[in-house]
Amino acid sequence: MELVLPGTGASSNVSIDNVGQVVSQTSAPFSSGGFNPRVNYKEMLLSRGVLFLASQKTEMTSADFGQPKIVLTEQTSILGISITGKSAAQANRKAWALYDSLQQELTRLRKDEVSRRDISIQGVLDDYRVKLNQARANVTEFQQRSFLVSLAQFELLVASLQSLKEKQIYLHAQVKNLANYRHGLSQNLGVSSDLAGKAFILQSDVEFRGLLKELDASTALLSEYQSRWGEGHPKVIAEQLRYNAAKKSLLNRSNEIAGPHASTSFTSLNLELNPKRAQMFADLIEASALHSGIQAELADLKRTELQLSDQVKLYARESAVLDRLQKEFDLAEAIFTSAAARIEAGKADVFASYPVVQVLTTPSTPTEVDSPITVLGLVAGAVGIIFITSGVTVLCNRRRLVKLLLKRN
Known part of the structure; x- marks a missing residue:
């Protein structure tokens, strides 16, 4: 094989x-x-x-x-x-x-x-x-024994701080924009956002609106009667009393709802008759509210930023130690x-x-005998017989052969 x-x-x-x-x-x-x-x-x-x-x-x-x-x-x-x-x-x-x-x-x-x-x-x-x-x-x-559990926690904290700062920048721009917008509306309307809010409060009160209409009607009649009959006419005096009563009731109602002196700027103002002006009042109030809300949010974000900054300073030292220990662990784990x-x-x-x-x-199966070989065996047998016969013959005639050799010598 x-x-x-x-x-x-x-x-x-x-x-x-x-x-x-x-x-x-x-x-x-x-x-x-x-x-x-x-x-x-x-x-x-x-x-x-x-x-x-x-x-x-x-x-x-x-x-x-x-x-x-x-x-x-x-x-x-x-x-x-x-x-x-x-x-x-x-x-x-x-x-x-x-x-x-x-x-x-x-x-x-x-x-x-x-x-x-x-x-x-x-x-x-x-x-x-x-x-x-x-x-x-x-x-x-x-x-x-530390506040930092993983490096991902520190990275998340840094990312949160950066996001907080970016948000503050955006909100500062919004505050500035709203402040300019509010100032422009206030100048155009001639009122502050506080007065605009009070105006909406008064205009939404049914009794105030009724008294305001009563005052307008009395004012018109008083002017008409004064121009027609003079100051001493009984109708002028009666209308004057009506006008004073309406104005006093209006003042009391405005003081009760919107505070003192609120009716001074709005006794002759009817926002229902001027929708665009009413919308501008609403925009002024909304801008003022947004401005205040964003300022409050900025103040809260500033406090949060200070807290996060303190945490980052603390975690920065701990993260360096944790990073070194984690690298040692990763190296030992990789080797193991x-x-x-x-x-x-x-x-x-x-x-x-x-x-x-x-x-x-694969191991072959022999088809013929390798040894002994028949012809070789026969030849070897014949040669062996010849040698054996010669040896026996010499052995039997050894004395005669010795004598013959001695005679020759």
Whole structure:
């Protein structure tokens, strides 16, 4: 039979997210010039251990099993193996037993290599594990005794502070815009936002509006009567009394609803008759309310900014320590994980030291007897008979031959 050793290597690359990567590479068995694995396998096939296993599989003794003949073909990775037996079936069984024993021995050696490598690496891995646990404990301890739990918390705080400042800039622009808008409306209307609000309060009161109409009607009649009859006419005096009563009632009602002197600016003002002016009053009131609301919001944001600034100053120092501890932990985790992954990758790479061997040509079943050869046996027998006969003849006539030789001498 013929065995072949594949000549290509293998490699694998495993990337672990946020941790690192593991590279596993198996070199081709013939890439190194220091040794030839075919020679190693030849010596293994001839070793006592493999031959003993093969003899047990065929239920033979090691002496009866014998040794195979192994030929290494140049410039190839092929091993040619030949083995003899008392019969064709026995020779075939011995060949398969030899191959199975070689594979069994290779499996044992590979397992032993992996086991020994694991034992040696496990000690280093334990050291890495201790460092990893210590780094994790340092991070946990710092988080427990500090206000900062994670770097994301500090980054969120900084982002919130920056957003707060940007919002304040925008609100300051709004406040300035509303202040200019309110000032322009106030100048055009001739009233302040407070007076505009009081005007809406008075105009929405039914009794005030009725008194205002009464005052307007009395004013018109009083002017008419005065121009027609003069100051002393009874109708003028009566209308004057009516006018004074309406004006006094209007003043009392305005003082009751909108405060003192509120009616001074609005006794002759009827917003229902001027919708555009009423809308401008409403805009003035709205602008004033928005201005006050945004100013209050700015004051609250300013207080919040001061609090966040103090927190950022505190967290800045703690974040530097936490970042250093976190980097130490990440480094320890990467080293530990990579080492563990290398161990697992090494377990999968069992053909690094002992390359895989395959059957290129299955053990052939002999079709004729290799030995003994019949013709050669007959010739050897005839020659043997001749030599034996000659020896017996010489032995029987040795005295006569001795005398004959002495006479010649």
